[in-house]
Amino acid sequence: MQFTGKEDIEAPIDVVFAEITDFTRFERGAMRRGADVQRIDTMAEPGVGMTWKARFKLRGRMRELSLRLSEYDPPNGIVLVAEAATVEAVMRVNVVSLSRARTRLGVDLRITPRNLAGRLMVQTMKLGKSNLTKRFRLRLADYAMDVEARHKRSA
Numbered sequence: 001m002q003f004t005g006k007e008d009i010e011a012p013i014d015v016v017f018a019e020i021t022d023f024t025r026f027e028r029g030a031m032r033r034g035a036d037v038q039r040i041d042t043m044a045e046p047g048v049g050m051t052w053k054a055r056f057k058l059r060g061r062m063r064e065l066s067l068r069l070s071e072y073d074p075p076n077g078i079v080l081v082a083e084a085a086t087v088e089a090v091m092r093v094n095v096v097s098l099s100r101a102r103t104r105l106g107v108d109l110r111i112t113p114r115n116l117a118g119r120l121m122v123q124t125m126k127l128g129k130s131n132l133t134k135r136f137r138l139r140l141a142d143y144a145m146d147v148e149a150r151h152k153r154s155a
Contacts (some may be wrong), residue, residue: 001110001111001112001122001125001126001129002108002109002111003107003108003109003111003132003133003136004054004106004108004109005106005107005136005137005140005141006045006104006105006106006107007104007105007140007141007143007144008098008100008102008103008104008105008144009103009104009105009144009147009148009151010101010102010148010151010152011101011102011103011147011148011151012097012100012103013075013095013096013097014102014131015103015147015151016075016095016103016105016147017074017075017076017077017095019147019150020078020093020095020105021046021072022048023050027052028033030054030056033056034056034057034102035054035055035056035128036055036056037052037053037054038052038053039051039052040108046069046072047072048067048069048070048071048072049066049068049069050068050069051066051067051069052066052067052068053065053066053067054067054120056067064084064085065082065083065084066082066083066084066095067080067081067082067083068080068081068082068083070090071146073095075095075097076094076095076096077092077093077094077095078092078093079091079092079093080093080102083114084113084114085110085114085115085117086113086114086117086118086121087111087113087114087118087121087122088111088112088114089109089110089111089112090109090110091107091108091109091110092106092107092108093105093106093107094107094108105140105144105147108139109131109136111125138144
């Protein structure tokens, strides 16, 4: 199962890359939504090998997820790998400079099942793919607008 989206952001590439690698902000956001997020690694600077464990409630059940930063290529992008008991997800985030003050953010999310329960989950997701794709793109657009707004406030 794959979701892709692109958004153009009125901010320089360095600003956008700094935003997508502000892992502390993402941790706080997940915790505000009720997830328990713990950073596992001891790295001082962002880079390959950063690892998190997360627990959250989804559809009435507690889920556990391990998240690892597998590629870190400033200012071009990152790759995150998430592993749960039933599925594995790989999210590639690419950042391309369109001009000095404009950047394109591209996100590619691929979800693959790891067992029969994962296959059932992915199959169910495929039935609602159009709705999930719409929600994915809306979230990406909201994120792009937030990055622009934070950049304009700081400029």
